[in-house]
Amino acid sequence: MHNKKNKIDSLDLLRAAAIVYIVGVLHLNDYIGGCLIFPGADVVTEIFLSIFVFISGYLLTINNPAISNKAEVRLFAKKRFLRLYPLYLFALLLFWTCSFMSVKSLIVHALLLNILIGKSIPTLWFISMICFYYLLFPVIMLGYSLKRTFLISGLAISALLALHTTTGFIDLRLIIYLPSFVFGVIAGRHDFMEKFRHFNTLVFSMLSAFILFSSLYLYFPDSQLHNFYQVLFMLAGIPPAIWSADRLARHLHKKTYKNLAYASFCMYLFHRVIYYILTDIYSSPSQTVMFAYLFFMGVPLIYTVSFIFQKNYDRFSNSIFQVTH
Incomplete structure (x- = not known):
């Protein structure tokens, strides 16, 4: 029980770090002229997103x-x-209200077709993608075996690649993120997390592979293997990230990062809706002023609104589930 608790603590810390980076750095850049861009930002971004996907696969597996x-x-x-779609639909309606998307785009996103036709608005593409991974999850878990998981994943990737190549869709x-999700499922099923918590040969090898493939990704952006390098460094970066988070989680205020997660x-x-409202209320030509305004006022506001909203929605959805189950 204690080991499982430590595993979840490290994943909660990674989720908290990922969301602070995505909301407070990556997407904040869009409102301050990109002044937070730094060397290697693409690698950091892809690692955090792949960690989100990995954690989704892992938590789905240990809970189911x-x-x-x-x-x-x-x-x-x-x-x-009940957990995912109503919140996603509500976010779509807010995006439409803020004129981020047309009615046609709203319908396409609501039907989760955007990720299939390759036309997504910023941010919400990720949720559509996760929804499709959730559809794949029961297929993997029915009659689970490691060999069968690799076979299903390989067939899914091959079919999607063929569709993308022949039609331009997908x-x-x-x-690109599907292997990270499957990695999370496998890690949850075979208790790989325990291996990631110790700096052993596996973690060291993964760290070395991450350094190699992230370097190839950064320094050869025009390579035909660019997307392949991306998949490899995302997978390789997950175990060292978990090992690091496991060490850090022991020394940080637990309630803070767990609430953020x-x-x-x-x-x-x-x-994005909250940033839109804040920038409509106040705007400055100074990048420094806008950063201070949105980071020190916007990010805490985003967290507070989101925490309260999630808490109340969980109560509502749990009551609905109990009534209908």
Whole structure:
């Protein structure tokens, strides 16, 4: 139990760090002229996003360790739908209200078709992608085996690549992040997290691979293998990140990073709307002033609104699930 608690602590810290980076650095750049861009930012961004995807796969697996029949598939789909889709739909409506998207785009995103046709608005592409991974999860877990998981993943990637190559459809990110999700499922099923918590040969090898492939990704951007390097460094970066987070989590204020992790989904969904409102209220030509305004006022506001919203939504969705189950 103690080891499991430590594992979750390290993942909560990674989720908290990822959402602070995405909301407070990466997307904040869009409102301050990109002054927070730094060397290697692409690698940091992809690592944090892949960690989000990995954690999704891992948590799904430890919370749904066995799916063996159609009734369990339906129960899983119902729980995930209540957890994810209404919040996503509400975010879409807010985006439309703020004129971030047209009615046509709203319908396309609501039907999750955007990730298939490769036409997504910023930010919410990630949620559409995760929804498709959730659809794949029961297929992997029914009659689970490691060999079968690799076979299903390989077939899915091959089919998506073929569609992208022949039709121009399919957002490549759906393919690129899929291995990170499957890695999370495998890690949850085979308890790899315990291996990642110690600096052993596996973690050292992964760290070395991360340095190699991230360097190739950065220094050869025009290479035909650019996307392949991206997949490899994202996968290789996850175990060292977990090892580092496991060490840091022991020395940081637990409630802070756990609350951030809890609010992270709503923070991701709603931060652009809150930034839009704040910049409509006040704007300055000074990048420094706008950074201070949005970071020190906007980020705490995004967290507070998201935490309260998530808390109340969880109460509501749990009551609905109990009534209908």
